[in-house]
Amino acid sequence: MTDRPREIETLIEMMARLPGLGPRSARRAVLHLVKKRAVLLVPLAQAMQQAAETARECQCCGNITTTEICEICTDPERTTGTICVVEDVADLWAIERGGVFKGRYHVLGGTLSALDAVGPDELRIPTLAARVRDEGISEVILALNATVDGQTTAHYIADALADTGVTLTSLAQGVPIGGELDYLDDGTISAALKARKGF
Amino acid sequence: MTDRPREIETLIEMMARLPGLGPRSARRAVLHLVKKRAVLLVPLAQAMQQAAETARECQCCGNITTTEICEICTDPERTTGTICVVEDVADLWAIERGGVFKGRYHVLGGTLSALDAVGPDELRIPTLAARVRDEGISEVILALNATVDGQTTAHYIADALADTGVTLTSLAQGVPIGGELDYLDDGTISAALKARKGF
Incomplete structure (x- = not known):
């Protein structure tokens, strides 16, 4: 049904496989990339190429x-x-x-x-x-x-x-910094109460 | 503060400039890409390269x-x-x-x-x-x-x-297919009423 060029269609399909992106946001991202070819698409393609060539797991810790x-x-x-x-x-x-x-x-x-x-x-x-x-x-x-x-x-x-x-x-368990009790789950509040400390 | 390799940092910064992605989702996407290097990162880099080389505006309509x-x-x-x-x-x-x-x-x-x-x-x-x-x-x-x-x-x-x-x-203006009146803005309802047609 679509009359999009194959190259664009392929790019949209691959972008849609990224976490946090679906078909709709992939289309939007690809359109943005194609419009900003010189400042975004070309450098991003190069950055990906470079990451693909160089990135590996640390032999010691897995980072x-x-x-x-x-x-x-x-x-x-x-x-x-x-x-x-x-x-x-x-x-x-x-x-x-x-x-x-x-x-x-x-x-x-x-x-x-x-x-x-x-x-x-x-x-x-x-x-x-x-x-x-x-x-x-x-x-x-x-x-x-x-x-x-x-x-x-x-x-x-x-x-x-x-x-x-x-x-x-x-790690210590308890109330997150800035957390409001009313929005916390019961388990967290119970854990924070049990692990209470002197004020 | 970050001890990420420069190549990964660059890729995250560029991905974060896509519409719909922020720093957090860009980090997630890049981590996913690096983990799936063979099946996702390499093909995506190639797809971007190809799109960058071939995509242009139609001289007639701008598509x-x-x-x-x-x-x-x-x-x-x-x-x-x-x-x-x-x-x-x-x-x-x-x-x-x-x-x-x-x-x-x-x-x-x-x-x-x-x-x-x-x-x-x-x-x-x-x-x-x-x-x-x-x-x-x-x-x-x-x-x-x-x-x-x-x-x-x-x-x-x-x-x-x-x-x-x-x-x-x-284009005709009116109630979208599957639209519920209660969730529509007043302007749309008024426009749909004015443009009402025989049932």
């Missing part, structure tokens, strides 16, 4: 990098001895935006899931145990999502690291 | 095409004699999805706007008048948006084409 070992793992300014375990690179980025954590990371690449047949070997858990032993790690922060899968994975990792003697910690 | 004259203007199956005037290529695509209109188009590329210094010469209005004379057009459908700028532009075009003797029509 996205353009080198063998990522900038965080090789940064001499960052403290050694503490590893923050996250599910995904997006979580690493989120913690980095906070700017508080100065140690190293370990990106699992997902959570354990019997349904999706994701076992420990799919998840960079064996390399975590190896790092804890080899790098002289004293604390592992389990910064996994507060979901069932996330917490299951956290417990599995705690078991797997039990005989290394490393200190295991997890 | 996006990869040839000198677009597929709609050269399609022998489509009727001549009727031109549908739209503001933007997105509107042309929307009408094509309807599948009812079988004539040719003329894409203005915007609306007249004193504030943004958009005059008739910026808008492919002179070429519209030329087409009406040269192609033996009998009807011009003014399918412009029902906004102040759209309707101002429609009136300007009607004036500009007055001495050609061409029949001018515009």
Whole structure:
């Protein structure tokens, strides 16, 4: 039914496969790109080409990098001895935006899931145990999502690291900064009450 | 603050400039792209490259095409004699999805706007008048948006084409298919009432 050129149609179909974009917003984005060919479409095509050629997983922690070992793992300014375990690179980025954590990371690449047949070997858990032993790690922060899968994975990792003697910690649970009690779920409020502290 | 590689950072910044994407969704999209490098990032980079090389404006109607004259203007199956005037290529695509209109188009590329210094010469209005004379057009459908700028532009075009003797029509206004009266604005309901027809 459409009389769009094949090249444009292909581009729309591929853009529609990005998270957060559907067919409608993909059409809008592509039209915008084609209209701003010189300032947006050409540079974006080049940026994608370059990312495709250079981006890879850090051989140490699983972060996205353009080198063998990522900038965080090789940064001499960052403290050694503490590893923050996250599910995904997006979580690493989120913690980095906070700017508080100065140690190293370990990106699992997902959570354990019997349904999706994701076992420990799919998840960079064996390399975590190896790092804890080899790098002289004293604390592992389990910064996994507060979901069932996330917490299951956290417990599995705690078991797997039990005989290394490393200190295991997890993120505090409670009311988010700026959060209004009326809009919070009951579970969060109960958790915040149980973990109440002196004022 | 971020320790992301420069190539990834550049890609995120460019993606965030697309309509409908902000910094957060751009990060998500880029992470998805990098994870699916072979099946998504590489083909998308190539599709963009190809679109950048081939996409241009139809010399006749202003549609996006990869040839000198677009597929709609050269399609022998489509009727001549009727031109549908739209503001933007997105509107042309929307009408094509309807599948009812079988004539040719003329894409203005915007609306007249004193504030943004958009005059008739910026808008492919002179070429519209030329087409009406040269192609033996009998009807011009003014399918412009029902906004102040759209309707101002429609009136300007009607004036500009007055001495050609061409029949001018515009889209019907009324209740959208599937529309609920309670959710419609007062202007639409009033327009639908005034234009009521026999049941």
